[in-house]
Amino acid sequence: MYDLILKGGRVVDPASGLDGMADVAFADGKVAAVGPDIDPAGAPVRDVTGRIVTPxxxxxxxxxxxxxxxxxxxxxxxxxxxxxxxxxxxxxxxxxxxxxxxxxxxxxxxxxxxxxxxxxxxxxxxxxxxxxxxxxxxxxxxxxxxxxxxxxxxxxxxxxxxxxxxxxxxxxxxxxxxxxxxxxxxxxxxxxxxxxxxxxxxxxxxxxxxxxxxxxxxxxxxxxxxxxxxxxxxxxxxxxxxxxxxxxxxxxxxxxxxxxxxxxxxxxxxxxxxxxxxxxxxxxxxxxxxxxxxxxxxxxxxxxxxxxxxxxxxxxxxxxxxxELGSLAVGTPGDATVLELRDEPVEHVDVSGERLRADTRLAASGIVIGGAWWADGDAPA
The missing domain is CATH 3.20.20.140 (Metal-dependent hydrolases)
Known part of the structure; x- marks a missing residue:
């Protein structure tokens, strides 16, 4: 039934008012289901536990x-x-x-x-x-x-x-x-x-x-x-x-x-x-x-x-x-981003050279395009 399932992540989809633990399933290039514990029924599964899933x-x-x-x-x-x-x-x-x-x-x-x-x-x-x-x-x-x-x-x-x-x-x-x-x-x-x-x-x-x-x-x-x-x-x-x-x-x-x-x-x-x-x-x-x-x-x-x-x-x-490009609602294009919030120090710089230190940063863990896993993240330090 499904071509891919992202399982166990925190889904943050402001367009749908969703911020919580859920699976996201894709079929035929579109979002097919969003909810807890989706049965894979033999579909490929990506474990995204501890990650953030967004449109x-x-x-x-x-x-x-x-x-x-x-x-x-x-x-x-x-x-x-x-x-x-x-x-x-x-x-x-x-x-x-x-x-x-x-x-x-x-x-x-x-x-x-x-x-x-x-x-x-x-x-x-x-x-x-x-x-x-x-x-x-x-x-x-x-x-x-x-x-x-x-x-x-x-x-x-x-x-x-x-x-x-x-x-x-x-x-x-x-x-x-x-x-x-x-x-x-x-x-x-x-x-x-x-x-x-x-x-x-x-x-x-x-x-x-x-x-x-x-x-x-x-x-x-x-x-x-x-x-x-x-x-x-x-x-x-x-x-x-x-x-x-x-x-x-x-x-x-x-x-x-x-x-x-x-x-x-x-x-x-x-x-x-x-x-x-x-x-x-x-x-x-x-x-x-x-x-x-x-x-x-x-x-x-x-x-x-x-x-x-x-x-x-x-x-x-x-x-x-x-x-439709900004949502994980069922029937929308099957694009999703998997992110990680890393606890590590980072120094940000603006265009004027001002520096801002922080203790966390976002990093990319993977991408889904058209309902298929396209690439793992390769975020620079």
Whole structure:
């Protein structure tokens, strides 16, 4: 009857309101049963006693066009060590190279990859330790008709339009790339993900044009363009965006996450909607590493396990308009992550170099994709 059973674990599935000991059974690529003491009836069994079983982790902000862009990392390598079963690529490819991303990476790897299309035709093409050219710095590359066609032709895997705004990504283009991204997104009824680095423009200008369901990534970034002012007050435009339904995504990366900003936001009762890594070639070995490392940082900052899991399962799935990806309910896609909470000292680092010590961290023990055991965890120390 079943193809695989995960037996004896603590199932943490916020979408289903479940946090307790249970078995999870899979059949025909889907979740078939969740409950105590499921009879294997001859099915393969994985003993996950002492482990945590969650819906397959969704890393909502990544760059996994490996080999086709200079910032891309290998999705399968990151999946094994982090327990990620679904990667959302945040605009690595634009209309000019999206077919290559689809054919050479998305359709060839085991983890699921969905993508935002970059409003800039070549995508993120000049990104390395020694070369940094913002793809929106030359408005000749920002062509809404090309982006619209690429997104429309790939609607099965496209989840939105990406615009990187700021002095680094856009030079003196200001708000123009974001306005064009919003035009394309409106035409297709898709959300926009907005990156903000250094001014110009200001975070205020960017955040005030975002609509309900659009995503502000790097939402807890350090100064400049931090969500807090010099007196450590949450900025009014941030509160207004939160109120109208803009989605707050961490997007740790090399420059997008600050312990200081996060503590202040927490003090005001403001938590992220989504925890993501923004993993790419310059942060894959630190400070971001992967989504599991970022989850551990948020637990070290005081977030409960269940709340952290919600931010990498149910919440991103809802933002993607694919709620079935964030749950272990019967009939949902058969993706699951097996985690271990290890009692061992760890020193976390944010993008400003601040260090935070903790006594526990999460590690990946294994992954189920499509109802089959895909890989054992290989989490780095």
């Amino acid at each position: 397959g982790l969704i890393d909502f902000h990544t760059h996994v066009y490996w080999g086709g862009t200079s910032l891309g990392v290998d999705a399968e390598r990151i999946a094994r060590r982090s327990g990620t079963t679904t990667f959302i690529d945040a605009g690595s490819a634009g209309a000019g190279n999206f077919p290559g991303f689809r054919a050479h990476v998305i359709e060839r790897v085991a983890p699921r990859i969905l993508a935002y299309v970059n409003i800039s035709f070549p995508g993120i093409y000049g990104f390395s330790k020694n070369v940094m050219v913002g793809e929106c710095g030359d408005m000749r590359l920002v062509h809404p008709h090309e982006c619209l066609a690429a997104a429309r032709d790939n609607r099965d895997i496209v989840v939105g339009i990406k615009a990187r705004i700021g002095a680094k990504a856009g030079g003196m283009s200001g708000m123009a790339p974001l306005h064009l991204a919003l035009e394309v997104a409106d035409k297709l009824d898709l959300p926009v993900m907005a990156h903000i680095d250094n001014a110009p423009p200001s975070q205020k200008e960017v955040i005030e044009v975002l609509r309900p369901g659009d995503v502000l990534t790097h939402c807890f970034r350090p100064w400049p363009n931090a969500p807090i002012d010099g007196k450590r007050n949450v900025r009014a435009e941030v509160l207004a965006a939160r109120e109208r339904g803009v989605i707050f995504d961490i997007g740790h990366g090399q420059g997008g996450f600050s312990f200081d900003s996060t503590r202040t936001m927490f003090d005001e009762g403001i938590y992220p909607d989504i925890i993501s890594s923004d993993v790419h070639i310059l942060c894959v070995d630190g400070p971001a590493h992967d989504v599991l490392a970022v989850m551990s940082k948020f637990m070290a900052l005081g977030m409960a396990l269940g709340d952290v899991v919600r931010c990498v399962t149910a919440n991103p799935a809802a933002a993607l308009r694919r709620p």
